[in-house]
Amino acid sequence: xxxxxxxxxxxxxxxxxxxxxxxxxxxxxxxxxxxxxxxxxxxxxxxxxxxxxxxxxxxxxxxxxxxxxxxxxxxxxxxxxxxxxxxxxxxxxxxxxxxxxxxxxxxxxxxxxxxxxxxxxxxxxxxxxxxxxxxxxxxxxxxxxxxxxxxxxxxxxxxxxxxxxxxxxxxxxxxxxxxxxxxxxxxxxxxxxxxxxxxxxxxxxxxxxxxxxxxxxxxxxxxxxxxxxxxxxxxxxxxxxxxxxxxxxxxxxxxxxxxxxxxxxxxxxxxxxxxxxxxxxxxxxxxxxxxxxxxxxxxxxxxxxxxxxxxxxxxxxxxxx
Amino acid sequence: xxxxxxxxxxxxxxxxxxxxxxxxxxxxxxxxxxxxxxxxxxxxxxxxxxxxxxxxxxxxxxxxxxxxxxxxxxxxxxxxxxxxxxxxxxxxxxxxxxxxxxxxxxxxxxxxxxxxxxxxxxxxxxxxxxxxxxxxxxxxxxxxxxxxxxxxxxxxxxxxxxxxxxxxxxxxxxxxxxxxxxxxxxxxxxxxxxxxxxxxxxxxxxxxxxxxxxxxxxxxxxxxxxxxxxxxxxxxxxxxxxxxxxxxxxxxxxxxxxxxxxxxxxxxxxxxxxxxxxxxxxxxxxxxxxxxxxxxxxxxxxxxxxxxxxxxxxxxxxxxxxxxxx
Ligand SMILES: Nc1ncnc2c1ncn2[C@@H]1O[C@H](COP(=O)(O)OP(=O)(O)OP(=O)(O)O)[C@@H](O)[C@H]1O
Ligand SMILES: [Mg+2]
Numbered sequence: 001x002x003x004x005x006x007x008x009x010x011x012x013x014x015x016x017x018x019x020x021x022x023x024x025x026x027x028x029x030x031x032x033x034x035x036x037x038x039x040x041x042x043x044x045x046x047x048x049x050x051x052x053x054x055x056x057x058x059x060x061x062x063x064x065x066x067x068x069x070x071x072x073x074x075x076x077x078x079x080x081x082x083x084x085x086x087x088x089x090x091x092x093x094x095x096x097x098x099x100x101x102x103x104x105x106x107x108x109x110x111x112x113x114x115x116x117x118x119x120x121x122x123x124x125x126x127x128x129x130x131x132x133x134x135x136x137x138x139x140x141x142x143x144x145x146x147x148x149x150x151x152x153x154x155x156x157x158x159x160x161x162x163x164x165x166x167x168x169x170x171x172x173x174x175x176x177x178x179x180x181x182x183x184x185x186x187x188x189x190x191x192x193x194x195x196x197x198x199x200x201x202x203x204x205x206x207x208x209x210x211x212x213x214x215x216x217x218x219x220x221x222x223x224x225x226x227x228x229x230x231x232x233x234x235x236x237x238x239x240x241x242x243x244x245x246x247x248x249x250x251x252x253x254x255x256x257x258x259x260x261x262x263x264x265x266x267x268x269x270x271x272x273x274x275x276x277x278x279x280x281x282x283x284x285x286x287x288x289x290x291x292x293x294x295x296x297x298x299x300x301x302x303x304x305x306x307x308x309x310x311x312x313x314x315x316x317x318x319x320x321x
Numbered sequence: 322x323x324x325x326x327x328x329x330x331x332x333x334x335x336x337x338x339x340x341x342x343x344x345x346x347x348x349x350x351x352x353x354x355x356x357x358x359x360x361x362x363x364x365x366x367x368x369x370x371x372x373x374x375x376x377x378x379x380x381x382x383x384x385x386x387x388x389x390x391x392x393x394x395x396x397x398x399x400x401x402x403x404x405x406x407x408x409x410x411x412x413x414x415x416x417x418x419x420x421x422x423x424x425x426x427x428x429x430x431x432x433x434x435x436x437x438x439x440x441x442x443x444x445x446x447x448x449x450x451x452x453x454x455x456x457x458x459x460x461x462x463x464x465x466x467x468x469x470x471x472x473x474x475x476x477x478x479x480x481x482x483x484x485x486x487x488x489x490x491x492x493x494x495x496x497x498x499x500x501x502x503x504x505x506x507x508x509x510x511x512x513x514x515x516x517x518x519x520x521x522x523x524x525x526x527x528x529x530x531x532x533x534x535x536x537x538x539x540x541x542x543x544x545x546x547x548x549x550x551x552x553x554x555x556x557x558x559x560x561x562x563x564x565x566x567x568x569x570x571x572x573x574x575x576x577x578x579x580x581x582x583x584x585x586x587x588x589x590x591x592x593x594x595x596x597x598x599x600x601x602x603x604x605x606x607x608x609x610x611x612x613x614x615x616x617x618x619x620x621x622x623x624x625x626x627x628x629x630x631x632x633x634x635x636x637x638x639x640x641x642x643x644x645x646x647x
Contacts, residue, residue, distance in 0.1 A: 037590075043510040043511070043512060044481075044510055142598050156600050156601075158600060159600065186374035186375055186537065186601070187374060187537060187538065187539075187578060187581040187582065188374065188577060188578065188581050188596050188597065188601075189374075189600070190581065191580075191581035191582075191583070191594040191596040192594075192596050192597070192598050194583075194594065195593045195594055195596070195598075198590065198593060199593070213510065213511070214511075215511060215585045216540070216582065216583040216584055216585050217583055218585070219583055219584075219585045219586055219587060219589045219590065220583050220589045220590060220594075221590055222587070222590060223590070239587045239590065240587040242587075243585045243586055243587045244587065253512060254511065254512055255585065257511050257512040257513075257514070257515045258511055258584075258585055259514075259515065259538075259540045259541045259543070259544075260540060260584040260585070261539065261540045261543075261567065261579065261582050261584055262567075262584065263543075263584070264543075266515070266519070266544045267514075267515035267518075267544070268515055269512060269513055269514065269515035269516030269517075269519065270512035270513065270516075271516075273480040273482075
């Protein structure tokens with residue numbers, strides 16, 4: 001087996017706030033193989049966008065702790081200087097579609113120009129070549145090349161989201177991070193954009209980190225699932241096991257709450273709310289809402305390795321061997 | 322007049338709500354046909370889901386029923402009173418008949434009022450008693466217990482799901498006959514959404530309320546509505562009882578919507594979804610004929626692109642506005 005494309009180990013991103021240190025990302029680890037997609041699945045505020053920021057080093061000013069190891073094809077990119085990271089990693093090897101990015105396109109620059117920009121700035125390509133590749137990138141995501149000369153306001157939300165996706169793909173990065181890429185869109189547009197992503201993954205072997213709260217959509221692209229809860233990854237499983245029978249009690253509760261089109265059992269909700277990320281409880285963070293809680297849950301659970309390559313941060317599954 | 326209880330609570334016919342777009346504040350630049358000729362009756366005690374993509378007119382329909390948007394033409398009456406003819410006083414009474422639950426609970430709640438003040442406000446405006454017992458009962462009905470604790474809180478101290486429960490309690494406090502819930506869970510986490518929908522459905526059934534549940538997601542309606550109206554570009558394209566419509570959708574648009582929904586399933590990653598790549602039509606210049614024809618896999622040239630389809634009845638309880646069913 002070759003080494004994974006991305007290996008994240010004990011990654012932390014804490015923020016300074018007036019009320020204390022907020023542990024948005026609190027020691028997470030996962031891996032991603034070339035040509036595969038991992039879904040970071042979790043509900044609002046669990047730290048998904050913080051993960052995207054940490055991976056791409058797009059940090060706010062109030063960082064209290066930013067540490068851990070992130071290897072990209074063998075290089076520890078956390079060890080790089082900011083200058084080297086900007087030059088060699090961001091956009092050229094890892095690109096991102098930020099949450100709600102379609103609303104942050106520059107309103108006074110034509111679409112083609114904006115898509116071509118990463119190529120000119122980060123790869124130093126001449127304008128003519130960049131524009132040519134922009135038009136191909138747009139076609140690939142389902143935007144006619146006629147749109148090159150339009151301004152963002154002339155495009156629907158779905159079209160703008162495709163434009164943002166073309167921007168992320170144009171430098172042909174090895175890894176694309178997508179933060180809620182379809183959440184603000186209509187169902188048909190969502191499905192059509194997921195079709196585009198599937199095709200690109202199949203045809204180009206690009207790897208994806210797909211960040212979403214939408215369980216159904218997440219199953220459209222996932223090879224692996226990393227389930228997040230309150231700043232931690234509580235389960236990592238191959239998609240074919242996670243979506244059929246999640247191991248962690250939170251995964252089970254989340255799956256039971258999802259309405260299914262052809263399922264006659266009524267979705268069940270989960271009582272309570274996630275713990276605060278400022279001074280979170282020392283033990284299992286899901287324990288207060290967990291129906292299967294027992295005595296050991298007051299202490300931090302170990303990550304247990306289960307069959308079929310699953311891992312679960314839960315005392316039910318015992319200590320790591 | 323029909324006897325109370327049998328007359329529809331909501332009646333609409335050929336209802337249209339259009340908006341004029343202006344350039345530089347005065348030049349007419351076009352007309353948005355947001356709601357463009359819908360007709361339906363809602364019985365007392367029934368729950369309907371209005372389903373469609375953003376911009377299809379479902380929120381305009383809600384706002385028209387609430388008296389917030391003025392209809393351009395057609396009929397709309399609630400409890401026998403036509404909305405167009407109402408004076409201020411009648412409008413105030415209407416507000417007490419219709420409860421509103423909107424999409425973003427945080428925006429719906431005034432930030433500097435305690436939950437107690439928020440719930441007392443409508444009672445006060447309508448000159449009703451707003452004692453503590455009344456407020457406590459309202460919170461208990463929506464599952465916010467111990468109520469005494471929640472009464473003292475301010476919106477920012479509550480989770481999104483708790484905020485939405487307060488919004489529901491406020492919508493119910495004047496004992497309306499009709500509740501309009503516009504995307505009540507689209508801002509909430511999946512794990513709390515099911516609880517909010519269950520709550521709305523339970524209250525609707527126990528109080529025999531009429532519930533209009535607006536959503537873009539057909540997957541959420543099975544357990545929470547008796548009938549479904551599917552909208553596209555300002556019009557109804559299919560209506561029918563929930564189970565029948567979900568299990569045997571007739572209109573090509575309903576079929577596309579259902580095909581677009583991904584139930585969580587690892588096999589989804591292996592195949593593409595059968596959905597049109599094109600975009601919904603402009604509501605300023607809607608396409609002639611059937612509005613779905615430019616995206617429809619079954620469109621029949623010379624017919625669908627020319628003539629508006631009337632209502633057909635492909636199955637006894639389902640109505641579909643599609644030439645396939647002629
Ligand atoms: N710059 C910041 N300073 C302080 N706290 C922050 C900052 N950015 C995010 N947070 C907090 O960190 C936690 C995780 O936020 P994050 O945006 O990573 O979550 P998320 O999972 O992406 O949520 P959503 O689903 O709502 O997008 C939240 O409690 C959030 O309020
Ligand atoms: Mg986020």
